Amino acid sequence: MNEHLVLTIALPLLGAFLLPIIMRSSLAMGVWIGPVILGYGCWILANLWLHGNEQPFSIAIGGFAPPLGINLYVDAMALLFAFATQLLGLIFWPFRLDQDTPKRQALMLLLVASSTGLALSGDLFNLYVFYELVAVSTFGLIAASSSSAAYVATIRYLILSGIGSVLTLFGIALIYAQTGTLNLAHLAQLAPDQLNNDLGLAAFLAILIGIGVKAELFPVNTWVPEVYATAASRLSAFLAGLVSKLSMLIILRLLLLIFHQPEATQVILILGILGVISGEFAAWRAKDMRRMLAFSSIGQLGVIFIAVALPDERGVLAVLALSLHHMLIKSGLFMLADHWGGSLERLRGIATTSPLAAGLFVLFALSLVGMPPLPGFWAKFTLITELAGQTDPLYMIGLLVFLLATVIEASYLFRVAAKMYQTKPTDIVRSNSPDSGSLSLTTASLFGAGLIAATVMVSPLGDGLQAIAVQAQDVDLYIQTVLQQPLGEGQ
């Protein structure tokens, strides 16, 4: 059963390869392939989640025992994110039918497969490959909206991401040259002796900056506003909601397993703080909804980076809670942006025409600024109690910046909310196509319902996340799980 987990990566790939061929012969059959594959993936993962024995396990691909071969490391955290990937892939599936459909859906399947790979893979270079696959399929999907601005946004993103991958590759080369292995567990074993030095740190920072491009790390996040403003909202939701979190997950894993240097966390903390400041301030002045969301997403990711920089398992808990919360909220908000589209000015008085959407916006905004008892509050509570407990004054700055950012966030979000509830609707004609409008509103309602469910279940959820965090933080467990048999003789 466990072995079948690999299907969640293999089947979407297979589907992506075959989709254009099948679509050519039978469109009716073709449109179902993607959703069926992703649904099956969800089913596999959910099954594993429900019937698994909670113990992490490792799958050797190709039957080569790690560290020689590549393995998938499956613990609760990986499962959670893999499940989220497949589910969000299903939710944000590009249904729209036109001549580009086969390619778009194939790219989406590739995106989901590679994102799942990012969540599961236990090999550094394999992570890089999946990361690049995420990048390339993302480029294609952004450009698929085929406006000129989208092309420019894509090429700028591509260039930035290209430098990022050069740096990542460089970091991997450094690590390989130093240790002679790429397996994360093996590296974790060797790290205290071999990577706990300048070289290891330099390699980590190179990888951090490289992977940070997708995790919206300051300052390599300049692509964010333009891409989210030009790409299809469903794609933006997937990128902001999920892909950024997966990149964050990689950084977290590397930090937990391999790079324990305090300098590494300091860099992350500083960049996180700068990200919060820049993102939230920039969002304050934004005039259209997508860009506001893009900037606010930068700010939120900055907050998560601050959480990543926290050392112990409550830090991991904060990362998980904030990530999942942000995943839910940002996806929902982007769906609302899809529903309304365009400038904030057009939203004046919109509550009278679409009360549900306006209500959802208020709900999301409240949770985002952390109003108790919505889940956002608990995520933030975990973060700030943990921040306040640190001795390094830098963390205190982080705390203050975080609080300040929340005030700014509340002010710009509720400026929009207040605008929506103003009594006189303007006569500006809103230009949203009716079909995408209702679909995205339904999707947004789904996320709203999820948020409310999470509010009700916050206590068991908290316990569950706590267990996940403890497990994710256990380096020895990771090493033992992956390297069950003794290592093959090196030299």
Add this chain to the structure above:
Amino acid sequence: MIPGFTLELILYSTALGLVSIGLAGLVLSHHLFRIVLALVIAEAGANLMLVLAGYRWDAVAPILTTLGEQPQMVDPVPQAMVLTAIVIGVGIQALAVSILIRIRQRYHTLDRNEVAELMDAEIAATAGTARDVSQEAPLGERPIPPITDDAVQVRGGRS
């Protein structure tokens, strides 16, 4: 044989030099196609670095010739990785070039600044907002709305 130190320095310098040249090109060029080329150069440097990581003195290519005693062979793993990395690079470059073609068709320029300006204008136009990059434009709406003058006139004082 050249002493190890020198060769080492030369090889590393080459790899890092390629990366540096590429990065410098990325920053200095204004033409998007040249930027993509600079990216290619930088990638070559990183790939070279990867290969160097597995290089070994006095060793042969990792291909078995006899079943018995084997000569020293270089590390096969970086070679495999570099193969992968090169192909990835090719894919990305091809994609980049195809995007550039489209941009040139639409905007008739590939200057990075001009293109960025045009993109900004288009985003603003699509969203239906005025572009707010201008320093002269009035400030954004304040979260703490000022008491308007008419309200003051009607209601009299303020602190």
Add this chain to the structure above:
Amino acid sequence: MRNLTGLLFAGGLGFMLLSIAINLDFGTPTMLIGGAIQSNALQKTGATNIVTSVVLGYRGIDTLGELSILFAAAASAGLILGRRHTTAGTQTAGGFVLRHGGSMLFPLLMTIGFYIIFHGHLSPGGGFQGGVILAAAFFLPLLARPGAQLHHGTLSLIEGLAGASFVLIGLIALQQGKAFLQPMLIQDTLGVLLSAGTLPLLYLAVGLKVGAELASLLSHLAQTESDA
């Protein structure tokens, strides 16, 4: 001014990295996994070319990922450029030597390409290298006769099926109770063409796929450039 600072930054970064990298042992890599792979690659995969056994065996999923990247790049390029099909009539056709030289080279290149693909597990070469030569074989006529078009339908059929067969071979292994992408049918005889079990099949898939992807990418670029 910015040019100067840019140069300084780039140079500085290079220098810093150099000063770090220089501390590495050069020429005597630890080869932790590399050494282990060398010693048991033949039994596990049956390939003489250890790079091949790494590419298709130990790191098979990397290769799958990389094929997917090529596929994604080709599909994206198709999305971006494939909207308008233009006839490249404006370009001047190649001369006599070019056209006929191209036609003559075509079978030659095909042969070499497939040779390199099929001997990937034995000697230097393999699916990527062979695939590139195949792509060149198909692209050559395009250069010689700008009006000519590659049949995109066929190309995408090849790329789809080749990629799918790579995954399917992996899935068959899974079906038979082994791990995904685990090599099968291994006979560890050295240097024989049919020795490495499923690896040559995988390499064939890789080669066809790479060839098809590159050809389709190139033809997309070639066709669109004409109306730029």
Add this chain to the structure above:
Amino acid sequence: MTFTPLDELLLFSGATLLVALILGRGLAAGWMVTILYGGQLLTLIKMAALGYSDTIIHASISFEIMGQSLSWRFDALSWFFALITVASALLSSWFSCGEWERSFKQQGGNVWLYHSAMALNVFTMLILLASGDLLSLFIGWELVSWAGFLLMAMAGGVATRAAMRYITYAMAGGMAVFGGIALVYVAAGSLQYEAILTAVDQMSSTQLWMLVVMFGGGFGVKMGLLPFHLWQAPAYAETPGPGSAFLGAISSRMGLFAILLVLVKLFGIVNIDSLKIPFTLIDARDLLAWIAVFTIILPTFTAMKQNDARHLLAWHGIGQGGYMLLGVVVADAMGGAGGLLHVFNHATYQAALFMAVTAVIHRTGTSDLNKLGGLVVRMPLSFMVLLVGIIGLAGLPPMNGFVSKWLVYRSLLNEGMPLLFLAAVIGTLGTILSVYKLIHNIFLGQLRIEHEQVKEAPWSMMIPMLILAAIIFITGLFPGIPLAWVASVQEVIGLPATDYTLGGVESVSGSLDMIWVIGVLFAGFGIGAVIFYSAGRSKRVHQLDNYAGGHFLSADVRYQYSDNFYAGLMHLIGGWYRSSFLWLEKSVTSLVDFFSLVMQGLYRRANAEFYLLSTALFVIAWVVI
């Protein structure tokens, strides 16, 4: 499962909210909700024992979330504030039933939203008051903030802008409190009150300073303490009529409640007193006292400048909050009692005043003090209520405001704080001057021609107003009734309890017996009346039976001085503090705006590669060097 009285109260309140939400569009919604508020009041009365002792009633519900336990309970402090909350909600809601509701609906108001927002406010306030640990306190705090936002914003237009201002301030305050809670959690390892009480003794003065600043600032925003007071007056004033009576009566007192609970009860006045400000002679407690005093003076004189009755009252609400804090910070038996009693007293007369003004608006359609006048002949009962209210507000006998202010003054003198006393008295002078403006410009002088046909407010409005007037007088006559509650509140929060009698307080330094005071006062009135009625023959004159310079004045000629009231005084004091806080607020906003511009420029004009490169360089350089 048995319900404790607290469960019943919360369930009742929740049920009120549900009824308002579900049936709020119906015809009799207002009456139903009012009756339910009455039910809540009855439940509170069932808990009346709390008002006279330091027992605690727990709620049956408690949660264990992410390692934090959340619980709710009521003690004398909560009960005292809850009583005021529910009573003012009951009377405001009663006031809004019937006629007001109908006219509100006619003007396009959303009655359903109004009732729901009101019920939500009461519900969240009760949750806040019942909080059993710091975390549930914060949850309640945020809920109250957002519920208040809803009530303030619902009128739209100017009100929305005022509410936005409010929520920005409230968010800032909330975040300060949030940060403070995190610090407390780290220091005490828990957010239970008991754990904090023990941890406070071990805290360094730096820690304590930070906590006092964060909590004091955070809670102070809600109270409208200087310099965070700018939001309050417009926000309260623009809330629909009865809503502003409710908010004015109790809403900002939630801040005082939290200050009492956290700063006074948990941290302890003694600890705060020990926090010296370096290079000055004052400590944190003096600082609080001076903040309180300036909160009395500046808003009160600002109130005097207002030309809108609701704004005038709302500004006073800020100022009166200063007396409460001042009394509590003085922290002896009398001061504490004065401060706490003032919460009760202020709620009564503030609600009465807002209601009277709303009644005037209901009949005349305006609250502009320059467009009213002479309404005493048309609305005599409203005039009476307003008169009672302003006497209370100004702190004169025989109304209840006198008692609490007397206690505060007395304690300031007793504790040897003459400067503070002087400042407080200046505040009272301002109050008297401005409430005179209020009653004069609305009710006295010449009736405007357009108000000839105005009738007295309907009974649905009059009855709650009269009830409030009665309470103001009765608790002025027998201050012992609320003082009993106040004394047990003092015990609960660890202040010395005052020694009260039915008519006032007993103390060695000077007692007060309102029964005697009022007796003497009325005896005086009686003598006056006897003289008036026995000695002279009085003749009733028509309001327009006036001459000026021998010229007969008709109704369309304005001869009465009401515009630009107190111009001379304003000229004298105006320049001193004009707009300085507005300037502060503006500069903060501009600063944020500027940063925002810079950051957008960063992303907009970005040469992203350059950033990336320099970042890479810097971090690598950090490693190498």
